Amino acid sequence: MLVECVANFSEGRRPEVVAAIVDAARGPGVHVLDVSADSDHHRCVLTLAGEGEAVAAAAWRAVAEAVARINLTQHRGTHPRMGAADVVPFVPLGDTPMAYCVALAEALGERIAAELSVPVYLYGDAARRPSRRDLAHVRRGEFEGLAARMQKPSGVPDFGPAAPHPTAGAVAVGARPALVAFNAWLSTTDEAVADAVARAVRGSSGGLVGVKALAMNTTSHGQMQVSMNLVDFRATPLPAALEMVRREAARFGVAVTETEIVGMVPLAALLASAQYYLQAHHFSVDQVLELGLMDLASLQPAAGAGGPMP
């Protein structure tokens, strides 16, 4: 069961602390795909992937390290946060079911509360209250507002004490689909056109449910950009977003000149795009040669293949 974990910690200024958290995460079966630290945000994000149990163990080690090293009473940054370990979502990869990621989140949350005495909120697909699906809602008031908030019935955590950890606050542990960051450049410098396209496409203003979109003035290209997040690429796939951008831009005689997939993208999002545009309605992922050589779920050569690779 392959999963990704995009763990957010409230440390972006002391490189030795970021390194200690990353070192804690490393271990057998865990791939550290990315580490990014931002000094203004005072925050770092680790992208971990591998087998679920190994990734959950790595997330646990990183959270424990962050709780030991970060003191939120001393922390000021531009990014909202409520904990030393702030947000820990598990993301299913390949055929892994979301329920498996929810179970990982629940187990990690229980352990954090039990062994570190840090209160835990379950969010996203792991939420036990509808209001907690939304991370922004869970984190409202941030670290400084946590003590007051936790005394109300609506603020009782899912695991652990009904009071913040004195230096580490609280942590949101959850499960969510993989995000795809997808930008489209338009053959125009007219910000009004890009605004109109972004507004038509994004879900919050009547467009596609799974799309967040903003017009961006990207001077490096000398063109306007529609910057999108696809929050559930299975429900709202890349071609659905791109075709809508193309159509809305065409109203103004504007074309898409290029797109950009930012950072990591699940293979399934790309295979679904190829299948859509090739009209290969009955295509199966089993037909992909290289994938037949390995069992993605276990990272081992496929079963029945005559033994391990030399």
Place this chain on the structure above:
Amino acid sequence: MLVECVANFSEGRRPEVVAAIVDAARGPGVHVLDVSADSDHHRCVLTLAGEGEAVAAAAWRAVAEAVARINLTQHRGTHPRMGAADVVPFVPLGDTPMAYCVALAEALGERIAAELSVPVYLYGDAARRPSRRDLAHVRRGEFEGLAARMQKPSGVPDFGPAAPHPTAGAVAVGARPALVAFNAWLSTTDEAVADAVARAVRGSSGGLVGVKALAMNTTSHGQMQVSMNLVDFRATPLPAALEMVRREAARFGVAVTETEIVGMVPLAALLASAQYYLQAHHFSVDQVLELGLMDLASLQPAAGAGGPMP
């Protein structure tokens, strides 16, 4: 270095002989992705894949088994053939260079000649004479014409005796790019339209260099089909073929209703299709999440990832 080997043997009627050849091929590091036997053709095709050395060793064992069990003097089938082991091409997968597959073909050819006394012709990208790039040319005259042909200078094999093996004939060993079999159904029952589209698209009649195409009357769909082979999907990619089919069909007011990718397809062909249609001109395969988890070239977890998977 991942490779595929699509080995063709002149046995499609005795299941126990096909099974013996397949069993001989199996071994550590070899994935038997497909076995197909055809009674009319009196021929079977094994699709093997894995690390080059392991696949070459598997091909060697299968060839030796076929040479021991098949007597071409008793063999009649509809498919042209000149050997018990008839054609053994190595196909590069992933980033494997063609030169590596040529080297595998040369080493296997030498061994077949030395240990089995079967003459070997190198063909495709492994050909040492331009005329031998084309398999049909190498196999002209088939098993029955081999003895006469081999006495001419043009018929001298690349390895082994200048006379056919008495029961196993000769074998063509080579290297070639992966084939993609790709069919497009048209919104018409008019065979003349499908013929015109196929003729416009296929290289031999002035169309795309890397495309073979035929009009097929596919009654199961109640529609005409353009059946294509893309012989070098890097030079002539899937979108190039499909867009040309669409354009030529549109001349007749006909649309593509669906396409079919037949059998196995290299991942690169699909990723290139997604990149083309999404206009993601600067996309890199390094951005694919699942591929970051493993080193496709070795089928081992990526280096520097903290140790082997449990």
